[in-house]
Amino acid sequence: MNRKTDAPAAHDAENPKAGDSFSNRDKDPDDWVSGDEKMTGAQASYLKTLSEEAHEPFDPELSKAEASKRIDALKEKTGRGT
DSSP states (O other): OOOOOSSOOGGGSOOTTOSTTOOGGGSOGGGOTTTTSBOOHHHHHHHHHHHHHHTOOOOTTOBHHHHHHHHHHHHHHHTTTO
16 A cells, blocks of 8 residues: 655655765865774775875875875876866
8 A cells, every 4th residue: 555645754854965065075074073083995995096106105094084185186196086
């Protein structure tokens, strides 16, 4: 049986992180709650690849926020950021 109601389903509720006005990609890494934690495995892997391509040293001790900023800089240097 299919019931219709006036109330939106839970998955239809407004998501404050959805839409054109907000994106986690746009949030400054310095403002990340977990920014001082060790970088993720995915960040480390991508950063190592970018570092090799840019002939730059890879620092495995970066925080999540530091790694994000370094990735952005190396993407720009290697042309991957365009």
